[in-house]
Amino acid sequence: MTTEPPSLLRSLDRSRSLSERAKKVLAGGVSSDARRTTGVPLYVERGLGPRFWDVDGNEYLDYVLGQGPLILGHSDPAIATAVKAQADRGQAYSAQHEREVEVAETICRLVPCAERIRFNSVGSEAVHAAWRLARAFTGRGRILKFEGHYHGWLDSALYSVHPALDLAGPPEAPVPVAGTRGQTPGGAEALVVAPWNDLDALGRIMERHEGEIAAVTLEPVLCNTGCISPVPGYLEGVRQLCREHGALLIFDEVITGFRLAPGGAQEYLGVIPDLAIFGKAVAGGYPLSVLAGRADVMDLISRGEVGHAGTFNSNPVVIEAASAALAELTRDGGAAYTRLFESGRALMDGxxxxxAKAGIPVLVHGPGPVFQVYLTSEPEILDYRAFAATDLAGLQRLQRELLERGVNTIGRGLWFLSNTHGEAEISQTLAAVSEVFAGW
Ligand SMILES: Cc1ncc(COP(=O)(O)O)c(C=O)c1O
Known part of the structure; x- marks a missing residue:
């Protein structure tokens, strides 16, 4: 029998009973593996701004934010109004509409690499499209990805995200490790895996696979394994290696897109890829993803040489949400970003x-609108293997103890901010953090 620690929340009885019902009809009781939990699964009744309420009436300050999309918080009024109005005009046309063109124009204006785009619904399928396009454009078969980077749950991509170290090969030349049973046989042969933040190793790997690599794909700030920035000069070096070896550079900006700047990490860091994938924040919490890139590459799709489809692509309700979200994010000279960075900085410092006050070795790193709390005495974490050596069980405990105090965070230590998180929310959060650390 497991004993749960005492909670400061009122009760979780209704969540607990819904979870028991769910387990009988939903595999594992949830609809996505990311929602599996070791504690009591929360059933959410409603959300507003930086907060949500569960079915037992408990209130939470939210730093999960839908795993990143809610950059404008829960139920942003401008998005809600736009979506409600569209619901009366039709919910799926499977045809062209004016707002789709407007939003595409906005994205092409904001995102440096975006000369043409295509819409999808979720990040995983846009990655799939980008890789297909890169293979067709270069006539090569393999994709290079980095250990610790996540590019969605599809068979071709789900390798070496958080691999067991005894299977992962040497640090400077990792081998692809499948993420689940049942992946397509032979999938690993279409991939090459490299360590993050090691330009020499990448150069050697690309030489070893000369003429084979269609694209190098990466999260420009690695947000699925800690929150690991590229070391100075690294992304520029990767850009150069791609040019030298005739590979396309693909930024997976599903997390960083519209979160670090209106033009994503490519604007924030000043390195322009050939193709990029966006998701999460682009429609403020509605399911939209974007494949964006150079016209000469994207025109393989324009000419019908590379297939790309989807029943729900540029769904009018979702496009209205994106239109409203992008208007909010670019209003007042990007005031939303000033607030996101300021709140992030205040929270990280706090x-x-x-x-420090409690004498706990903690490293806090990230741009601010997204950041990572590591339990470690290391001064920096630069790749997956260093991340894996930090106290990950301790992070689970931190998540649980914060949740008991009404602060909802991701169990692996990544924090997302919204522009609805202000001083009051940061103070409330820091009071909870201090209390947890004081009793650590
Ligand atoms: C960097 C990155 N790429 C791709 C994906 C996959 O996106 P989706 O879950 O919308 O399929 C995710 C999801 O978290 C992600 O973080």
Whole structure:
């Protein structure tokens, strides 16, 4: 029998009973593996701004934010109004509509690499499209990805995200490790895996696979394994290696897109890829993803040489949400970003101070609108293997203890901010963090 620690929440009885019902009809009781939990699964009744309420009436400050999309918080009024109005005009045309062109024009204006785009619904399928396009454009078969980077749950991509170290090969030349049973046989042969933040190793790997690599794909700030920035000069070096070896450079900006800047990490870091994938924040919480890139590459799709489809692509309700979200994000000279960075900085500083006061070795790193709390005495974490050596069980405990105090965070230590998180929310959060650290 497991004993759960005492909770400061009112009760979780209704969540608990819904979870028991769910387990009989939903595999594992949830609809996505990312929602599996070791504690009591929360059933959410409603969300507003930086907060949500569960079915037992408990209130939470939210730093999960739908795993990133809710950059404008829960139920942003402008998005809600736009979506409600569209619901009366039709929910799926499977035909062209004016707002689709407008939003595409906005994205092409905001995102440096975007000369042409195509819409999809979720990040995983846009990655799939980008890789197909890269293979067709270069006439090569393999994709290079980095250990620790996540590019969705599809068979071709789900390798070496958080591999067991005894299977993962040497640090400077990792081998692809499948993420689940049942992946397409032979999938690993279409991939090459490299360590993140090691340009020499990447150069050697690309030489070893000369003429084979269609594209190098990466999260420009690695947000699925800690929150690991590229070391200075690294992305520029990767850009150069791609040119030298005739491979396309693909940024997976599903997390960083519209979160670090209106033009994503490519604007924030000043390195322009050939193709990029966006998702999550682009429609403020509605299911939209975007494949964007150079006209000469994207025109393989324009000419019908590379297939790309989807029943729900540029769904009018979702496109209305994107239109409203992008208008909010670009309003007042990007005031939303000033607030996101300021709140992020204040929260990161506060967590560092609380940890120092309690004598707990903690590293807090990230741009601010997204950041990572590591339990480690290392001064920096630069790749998956260093991340794997931090106290990951401790992070689970931190998540649980914060949740008991009404602060909802991701169990692997990644925090998302919205522009509805202000001073009051940061103070409330830091009070909870200090209390947890004081009793650590
Ligand atoms: C960087 C990155 N790429 C791709 C995906 C897959 O997106 P989706 O879950 O919408 O399929 C994710 C999801 O978290 C992601 O973080």
């Amino acid at each position: 967590i560092r101070e609380a940890a």
